[in-house]
Amino acid sequence: MTSTAYQQMIFVNLPVNDLDASKKFFTELGYTINPQFSDDNATSVVISDTIVAMLLIKPFYSTFTKKEIADATTTSEVLVALSAESREKVDELVDKALTLGGTPSGETQDMGFMYGRSFDDLDGHTWEIIWMDPATIAG
Template identity: 50%
Template structure:
């Protein structure tokens, strides 16, 4: 069986969060979605479970952090600098926040961080390992 990751994120507005992630290039898997959760697919191995507050609380008693906190930053490899820029623009146009941190441009690696409508941090990046300076 292929190893997969399911990232669970609490969200305040499930339909708005689904629309946000669809605008970034995720697709919905209705087989694992209902009125309390949506499975948003990035790749065969990476899935994001968007959970309403009540659904989230069925998994843990820990509090949902406010949108201004940073509980984790999730990095996604992209095909080019242009796709990094496009994801950041899509985030800003669909209820998220682009460039929440300074743009990282190391020549061989380029990244721009964004936040979804609930403050979850994503770091789309492009890297050319062949252009990396020697260690």
């Protein structure tokens, strides 16, 4: 159980092939870079106050694990799901990702109360963008 005073954060660490291209991709999606935690080996992409994607070049990423690094273009390693404030915002973000070089991933999910689309980023990592009707969430 978490305290209401403490906001737990998530840091998603992802291996990338081209750090500059990935940085450009995510900043053009509207996210910001935290230079305090970025260098030639890694970039800190701030998605929200509590969500950060750490993009690490593969040699640096490999210093954190003894496992083989998955090729996310052929192997599913993780599905990162982010909420959106509306159906329109889901479409806006996914459409923008596709124009920036991302690729479609999966089918559009439209259940009325929930709507989602997904894309693979430049390195094949899957990002699911989901909207849920606030009235449904409230019960």
